[in-house]
Amino acid sequence: MPMLELRNVQSHYGNVQALKGVSLHVERGEIVTLLGANGAGKSTTLRNISGLIPPSSGDIFFDGKPINRISPEKIVRMGLAHVPEGRRIFPGLTVKENIMIGTTARGRLQRRQMEAEVEEMYGIFPDLRRLSDALGWSLSGGQQQMLAVARGLMSKPKLLLLDEPSLGLAPIIVQQLFATIRSIRSHGTTVLLVEQNANMALSVADRGYVLATGNVLVEGTPAQLLGNEEVRAAYLGGGKRALAD
Amino acid sequence: MTNVSASNKPVPAPERSTNPLDPTRPRAPNRRRAGRIIALIVIATLIALIPFIFKLSPYVLNIFMQAATYAIAVLGMTVVLGYTGQINLAQATFFGLGAYAVGLGTVVLGLNFWLALVMGIGVAALAGFVLGLTTLRLGGHYLAMITISFQQIFNLVLVNWSGVTQGPDGVSGIARPSLFGLRFSDDRAYLLLCTVFLYAAMYFVWWLPQTRTGRAMRAIRENELAAEVTGIDTLRVKVIAFTLSSALGGIGGALFASGFAYISPDNFDFSRSVEFLTMVLLGGAQSAFGGVLGTSLLIVLPEWLRFLKEIYLAVYGLAVILIMVFLPTGIWGLIRARLDRYKKPTPVDISAIATLDLDIPVTDPSPILSLENLEKHFGGVKAVDGITLEVMRGTVHTLIGPNGSGKTTMLNVLNGIYKATGGNIKFDGVDITHTKPHERAGLGIGRTFQNIRLFPLMSVIENVMVGAQRANNPVGDGQLALRERALSALKFVDMADHAERMVKNLPYGHQRLVEIARALAGHPSFLLLDEPAAGLNQTEKQKLGELLKRLKGHGLTVFLIEHDIGLVEQVSDTITVLNFGKKIAEGEPAYVLRHPDVMAAYLGETAHANA
Numbered sequence: 001m002p003m004l005e006l007r008n009v010q011s012h013y014g015n016v017q018a019l020k021g022v023s024l025h026v027e028r029g030e031i032v033t034l035l036g037a038n039g040a041g042k043s044t045t046l047r048n049i050s051g052l053i054p055p056s057s058g059d060i061f062f063d064g065k066p067i068n069r070i071s072p073e074k075i076v077r078m079g080l081a082h083v084p085e086g087r088r089i090f091p092g093l094t095v096k097e098n099i100m101i102g103t104t105a106r107g108r109l110q111r112r113q114m115e116a117e118v119e120e121m122y123g124i125f126p127d128l129r130r131l132s133d134a135l136g137w138s139l140s141g142g143q144q145q146m147l148a149v150a151r152g153l154m155s156k157p158k159l160l161l162l163d164e165p166s167l168g169l170a171p172i173i174v175q176q177l178f179a180t181i182r183s184i185r186s187h188g189t190t191v192l193l194v195e196q197n198a199n200m201a202l203s204v205a206d207r208g209y210v211l212a213t214g215n216v217l218v219e220g221t222p223a224q225l226l227g228n229e230e231v232r233a234a235y236l237g238g239g240k241r242a243l244a245d
Numbered sequence: 246m247t248n249v250s251a252s253n254k255p256v257p258a259p260e261r262s263t264n265p266l267d268p269t270r271p272r273a274p275n276r277r278r279a280g281r282i283i284a285l286i287v288i289a290t291l292i293a294l295i296p297f298i299f300k301l302s303p304y305v306l307n308i309f310m311q312a313a314t315y316a317i318a319v320l321g322m323t324v325v326l327g328y329t330g331q332i333n334l335a336q337a338t339f340f341g342l343g344a345y346a347v348g349l350g351t352v353v354l355g356l357n358f359w360l361a362l363v364m365g366i367g368v369a370a371l372a373g374f375v376l377g378l379t380t381l382r383l384g385g386h387y388l389a390m391i392t393i394s395f396q397q398i399f400n401l402v403l404v405n406w407s408g409v410t411q412g413p414d415g416v417s418g419i420a421r422p423s424l425f426g427l428r429f430s431d432d433r434a435y436l437l438l439c440t441v442f443l444y445a446a447m448y449f450v451w452w453l454p455q456t457r458t459g460r461a462m463r464a465i466r467e468n469e470l471a472a473e474v475t476g477i478d479t480l481r482v483k484v485i486a487f488t489l490s491s492a493l494g495g496i497g498g499a500l501f502a503s504g505f506a507y508i509s510p511d512n513f514d515f516s517r518s519v520e521f522l523t524m525v526l527l528g529g530a531q532s533a534f535g536g537v538l539g540t541s542l543l544i545v546l547p548e549w550l551r552f553l554k555e556i557y558l559a560v561y562g563l564a565v566i567l568i569m570v571f572l573p574t575g576i577w578g579l580i581r582a583r584l585d586r587y588k589k590p591t592p593v594d595i596s597a598i599a600t601l602d603l604d605i606p607v608t609d610p611s612p613i614l615s616l617e618n619l620e621k622h623f624g625g626v627k628a629v630d631g632i633t634l635e636v637m638r639g640t641v642h643t644l645i646g647p648n649g650s651g652k653t654t655m656l657n658v659l660n661g662i663y664k665a666t667g668g669n670i671k672f673d674g675v676d677i678t679h680t681k682p683h684e685r686a687g688l689g690i691g692r693t694f695q696n697i698r699l700f701p702l703m704s705v706i707e708n709v710m711v712g713a714q715r716a717n718n719p720v721g722d723g724q725l726a727l728r729e730r731a732l733s734a735l736k737f738v739d740m741a742d743h744a745e746r747m748v749k750n751l752p753y754g755h756q757r758l759v760e761i762a763r764a765l766a767g768h769p770s771f772l773l774l775d776e777p778a779a780g781l782n783q784t785e786k787q788k789l790g791e792l793l794k795r796l797k798g799h800g801l802t803v804f805l806i807e808h809d810i811g812l813v814e815q816v817s818d819t820i821t822v823l824n825f826g827k828k829i830a831e832g833e834p835a836y837v838l839r840h841p842d843v844m845a846a847y848l849g850e851t852a853h854a855n856a
Binding site for chain 2: 013014015016035036037038039043085086127131138139140141142143145146164167168169170171172173174175176196197198199233
């Protein structure tokens with residue numbers, strides 16, 4: 001039984017159809033990435049999975065249970081966390097409080113365990129340790145992005161949905177972030193990753209899907225996707241240039 | 246309008262009967278439009294003539310009169326709250342100023358009604374102007390408190406300055422006006438006069454949003470900071486909104502006074518302001534029809550629900566809460582959404598759009614921008630700590646650095662969102678250190694934001710038109726010129742086919758492109774781009790790189806913040822590296838990207854290997 005399965009999911013914004021029947025699956029312990037141009041439906045797919053937008057038709061199974069009619073709060077409690085794009089942090093809370101809030105869905109934690117886990121996040125994002133007592137709004141854009149990812153990781157989910165985690169981060173931090181994504185997996189969390197930085201995403205992923213205008217275009221291993229000339233040209237930044245970069 | 250909901254007569258029927266015309270829609274949009282206008286005029290005339298067609302009791306006529314005069318004041322709320330997004334809890338004050346001008350002017354001073362009316366509008370508009378000026382420093386709940394205080398002071402003056410206002414007793418015996426020897430003493434005739442005024446006000450408020458000023462108002466509602474940076478003098482537009490709103494309040498009040506012959510302070514107290522607020526929210530704050538619909542409902546409903554009299558305000562309160570929760574766009578918003586479902590956007594003929602003219606002559610060899618020892622401190626934090634740099638004309642100058650090194654802060658100081666703590670900024674030879682953001686936009690400084698700041702509830706083309714209407718834009722002022730400029734800018738970024746879509750429904754990457762188009766529509770000579778490649782995939786990034794090079798080719802100077810090193814290397818002429826608010830390296834890409842300090846602080850090991 002896959003950890004996550006989407007069967008022919010359709011979704012609309014008003015009268016614009018964003019997903020035209022997406023089917024995909026994520027196996028336990030996998031890192032799967034969704035690629036595609038802007039407007040292909042990647043973020044919409046994640047929002048459908050985490051319940052932020054109810055799909056107009058189709059089925060979504062998480063751990064074998066249907067979740068397409070369940071509220072986002074309940075889905076989080078089932079062990080599915082979503083770090084949306086665009087740095088949704090709590091501006092009036094300190095960095096540390098923002099991180100700790102990520103554990104809400106896990107119930108009450110021992111103080112010592114909480115401290116240890118916060119410390120783990122500081123290990124991944126050393127900038128956040130320095131800013132521990134700063135209020136969320138005072139962080140720069142990139143620092144807010146780190147904080148949002150850290151908060152998502154704190155929920156220790158079975159499945160983590162990451163929507164463009166590298167957005168606005170300095171290259172040195174992006175490298176750390178992808179190393180972190182690898183280590184999250186080795187700690188037993190399955191990851192579904194949306195990224196524009198396709199080369200980076202495929203370097204950590206086990207499998208990838210390429211979406212186009214609300215449909216799954218191709219599915220395959222990173223090697224297969226990178227080897228597909230059509231996919232490369234259209235979605236990964238054509239030819240040899242991208243590699244040289 | 247007001248009369249329809251009251252009488253429940255089959256007036257809406259003509260509207261339905263025009264629908265059979267629909268099959269001709271795709272071929273003859275003009276004919277359909279003409280048909281709709283004729284239908285609207287027929288309905289409006291029928292409504293205005295209801296009192297002459299049906300026999301109505303004086304009591305019902307009074308209710309209609311109340312609805313018509315209130316509705317004019319509520320249309321003022323549409324302008325200030327619905328369009329501009331500024332809270333106003335003092336509309337009854339302006340209504341009262343109009344009413345007292347007519348009351349005291351005709352009864353005490355013996356002036357002609359029309360002269361008193363003009364005076365009332367003038368006094369109300371002046372008061373609105375003054376209130377509007379307070380928005381310089383205050384917004385949101387502070388503005389709400391200011392308007393409430395304004396309202397309370399007005400009431401205290403009415404009650405206590407009895408030598409002039411006749412105190413709590415009010416003014417009685419206010420006469421009806423006459424025009425060309427025709428006296429409006431008959432209630433039906435006077436109601437017709439009010440209806441004509443109401444129609445004129447509705448037309449004005451309906452027409453306003455499509456104008457330059459109306460678009461600026463809506464932009465302020467959607468994102469005030471972005472509006473200012475795009476070149477809108479936000480204070481001026483907000484003052485205009487308050488002035489127009491209070492003038493409409495004054496007209497309504499003046500007609501009210503003469504209609505009811507008697508006015509007293511309790512007609513114009515805080516609860517009346519709340520009532521106006523409720524009416525505009527209930528009906529739909531963003532449309533002229535909504536305001537009138539809300540007024541009609543809230544005037545007629547209590548007549549049907551008389552037994553509620555004592556808990557009248559409580560019902561209003563409950564209505565506000567329920568509407569805010571379930572119908573954030575009001576009743577008209579709901580109707581509008583239904584209607585929009587059947588509306589097909591007119592396809593844009595992309596091949597007919599002119600190529601965007603971006604040319605900036607580069608003849609002057611002096612730097613376009615020079616910063617001297619620029620500083621920005623927040624409390625003890627030195628976000629920008631003594632930066633001196635020069636940006637040469639027609640180049641791409643890139644700012645890189647770790648997260649939190651002060652890049653975005655520097656951009657915000659450059660276009661005036663933050664005031665510099667020290668140092669100075671020279672743009673094109675002029676010291677702009679102390680100018681406002683919209684003034685800098687007027688000099689040709691364009692900007693996009695790291696966390697996209699568009700006007701989400703406006704269409705793509707409207708967003709870009711706001712960019713085109715900055716001061717001193719060489720493209721011209723007319724509606725048509727603005728629209729053409731906006732379409733050209735959209736075509737330039739390949740978004741022309743999305744022109745009529747609502748911005749909030751666009752995916753992230755497309756919103757970025759619209760933001761760039763908005764900046765380009767203003768024909769900038771200097772463009773500040775804050776992480777334009779964020780959220781774009783590799784292919785789109787390459788396109789962006791080519792676009793930046795094209796811009797440079799036209800003579801534009803681009804000042805760029807970007808983390809995508811591939812892109813930075815591809816487009817930059819000069820790179821400046823910041824760390825902790827200080828410059829740690831500067832020069833050509835080949836030099837800077839191999840600088841050991843830069844690699845240690847920013848690029849990291851892998852990039853090192855790749856580079």
